Amino acid sequence: MIFSDVVIIGAGAAGLMAAATAGYRGRSVTVVDMGKKPGRKILISGGGRCNFTNENAGPENYLCQNPHFTKSALSRYSAQDFIELVDRHGLNYHHKTLGQLFCDDSAQDIVDILLTECEWAGVNIAMRSEVIAISKNETGYIVQTSGESYQCESLVVASGGLTMPKLGASPMGYKIAEKFGLSVLPTTAALVPFTLHEHDKQKFDGLSGISIFTEIFSEDGTTFKENILFTHRGLSGPAVLQISSFWQAGQAVTINLLPESSIDSLITEWRETSPQKSLKNLLSTVLPKRFIEALVKQKDISDKAINQISNDEITYLGQYLHNWQIKPNGTEGYRTAEVTLGGVNTDELSSKTFEAKKSKGLFFIGEVIDVTGWLGGYNFQFAWSSGAACGQAC
Known part of the structure; x- marks a missing residue:
């Protein structure tokens, strides 16, 4: 002893x-x-x-x-x-x-x-x-x-x-x-990456490694402004790890993909400077090109010339890009949690x-x-x- x-x-x-x-x-x-x-x-x-x-x-x-x-x-x-x-x-x-x-x-x-x-x-x-x-x-x-x-x-x-x-x-x-x-x-598990449902995984297949500066919200109103990162299994990055501590199974998270600018003001500017250019190409100047291409491919965003976009479509775009909602399937668990x-x-x-x-x-x-x-x-x-x-x- x-x-x-x-x-x-x-x-x-x-x-x-x-x-x-x-x-x-x-x-x-x-x-x-x-x-x-x-x-x-x-x-x-x-x-x-x-x-x-x-x-x-x-x-x-x-x-x-x-x-x-x-x-x-x-x-x-x-x-x-x-x-x-x-x-x-x-x-x-x-x-x-x-x-x-x-x-x-x-x-x-x-x-x-x-x-x-x-x-x-x-x-x-x-x-x-x-x-x-x-x-x-x-x-x-x-x-x-x-x-x-x-x-x-x-x-x-x-x-x-x-x-x-x-x-x-x-x-x-x-x-x-x-x-x-x-x-x-x-x-x-907390401070942990999210996994996605199969339909979302397929939707964002090929985006692994893409990082976007965002503002992320949990259903209880907690919010963080940091990067999200697409992975082979789902979503990671500082913003996702932070919000995971406040997330409950079955809940959605809301992500503002353009926290530093408004899509309304961007389109107003683009209508004056580049009216013939496509929405896809112009969005690709403020968000990763592969990400925008995936949204267009899934028909979440229509690809038109900027001068052909209606006010209703601008409202939809604002709602979509500033309040992008995704419902995780779960987390990666204790294996990768911090x-x-x-x-x-x-x-x-x-x-x-x-x-x-x-x-x-x-x-x-x-x-x-x-x-x-x-x-x-x-x-x-x-x-x-x-x-x-x-x-x-x-």
Whole structure:
């Protein structure tokens, strides 16, 4: 039996942050993880460059049954705090649109920073350690792994959600919560591409790789302005990933294909400058040509000279292009999703320390709980914030 003040299950973003924070407080900390190496999800994020935070991260950027839950942690460990940490380690990074920060070189740099912090804080990391059983006794918790047994005062569950099972995702964290009497909200894949019904797939066959800047709306009124991307299976791109968190099965999404201009004003202009030109050719100057050709082929849009288009047709075009509706067949699921929606009910946890109200010394942080950020570095920031808050208390 190995004695450790704190045992953390999961060597991901939240777990490593909590480990270093607790270690610096003088706590003996052991991190256990069934994988071969730490930070696997960090390594593949952001196309291998890790969108490690978002300068604009605030409670409004998170989905949670309790919208106030994230306020305390985000205010006590902000994006600026994490930026100061990576600056101290000399990380080279760059800003992208909408407050996103990415590594210049590799996501490995973020993992290296976290591992260095853990080393300086005296943290022990045991990889290839599968958790077999957990029990509670008078002094805390006993964690039985495939390699060792640990006795700890504080047990931190940072095991993540169900996304990307090939990286070892499992429902273990939810099962631990339920074992100790905590409620777990239904889970679903979020920040995930849509699949299309067969008739729509056929309609847009050959458009894979085409990207369009749009404004996208869910049925609950949530809206994002970013690109959509046609794929072999359906629709992806930042706008689709964002709206997927707000989409329910059976619902349609509405897409404004020309969010920066009005088709009415474009046609008025074209009638004066190019009256003999075809609608197809002129629309192809503001939207991808292959996309317009597909709409014409399906007779969604008629191909006429601009000076032959009636006012009724202009009204129809405006409705079609500014309120293009598509009903997804579903999503690509946990295999390609970036995060899991739902999880351990935040009503069961302290928003200040992330300790379970029903079980002293038991903590849940990161993706395993019912907090899901927008696309763009928000989920990593919650991992840092929840990890830091827990590390100060466990």
